[in-house]
Amino acid sequence: MTDTEFDPKSGDSETDFRLSTLLADLAQGSHEERITIGDLLAAMQRRALGAMIFIFAVPVALPLPPGVSTIFGAPLLFLTAQLMLGMQPWLPKLITNRSLTRREFGRIVSAVAPWLHRAESVMKPRGQFVGQSPFIYLLGAMCLILSIILFLPIPLGNMLPAFAVSVISLGLLVRDGLWMTIGFVLGLVAIAVVWGVFWAIIFGTLFVASTWFGFGF
Template sequence: MTLPPLPSPGAAPLSVVLFHLAHDDTRDRVAIGDLLAALGDRALGALMFVFAAPNIFPVPPGVSTVLGAPLLFLSLQLMLGLRPWLPKVVAQRSIARDDLAALVRRLIPWLQKAERLLRPRWRFMVRPPLENLAGLTCLLLAVVLMLPVPLGNTLPALAIALMALGVLERDGLWMLAGWLGAAVATAVVSGVVWAMIQAGLALLARMT
């Protein structure tokens, strides 16, 4: 399949960029740096979404840890108000184009629906200091995402994905939705962890 070149960096919707990279038969693998270059200044929110969104769905054990590690780095940049940047060792990491295409087929229907609803509004929600606070929240959620906690993937990943889309399109309403998702995720994961602790203490009590 021969695809036309992408518009200038940052001009194309994320769904178009992902589709283009996933179906570009001039390459066998797609590096994280390719997405960074294609999104330009919008790459921070885009990459956060790309790494968070797969964890909304059931994934094999260990995948959340692999995808959560870059989220730590990206969330830290958002918290500190830094421009999107990745060290060479991270930017050169790549995924087979066929694997990316399978992931894109799963994500694009949902992403395209979201893009029809996204628009710049409530800009105070996506400016410092609230944007920096969102970065801190995403950083903490990324830590939870990497832990082997039942139900510890879906809700934190959903909250990060909502915030990432808010950052990407400067949409404060979606950022607010991400805050609400983060609150729900914190409550549910805290409840699960507390239940696990209680179960462990009860088991110890039986053994003594």
């Protein structure tokens, strides 16, 4: 069994690990002015990969400055690929050295906390086979595709895919197969919406070009 699969004997269940509590502690903890990606990984220690993916996905789903989204978007490519391949979580030093101010991180935690508290109150272990092979690799592939979409300069190309990844990762964290399935469906919807927007932009550009410049298409 890999680290990405569920182990009933592991200590990462929702009974002894609250992601909302950990995030609040991080936001209010150290007196350091900045918090790095490496600090977040160290705080996770050997917690579920789902927790790591959630931490890096949820800021991209929020209406935050573009620079903040870029800091958190890059680790998603590595972590979701590792989820798909059943590998241990690891990030290169180039990414772990990236940082944001503790105030910015506190804003993220404040925005996420109410929703995370509600999610933790209704989520529970069920349908755990969804988080085991071969389904775990399919979830990983979906998260990787959505993470790649995050980097495309397409309207709605950030928030919808990031939200779907956040739901999947929370399901992984709590071993809730229902939430994993909902997140997967949301991922399909996000891909369809982004694909539709992409082609709408292309056809709209071609139409404007043909109207203004008389090009024939």
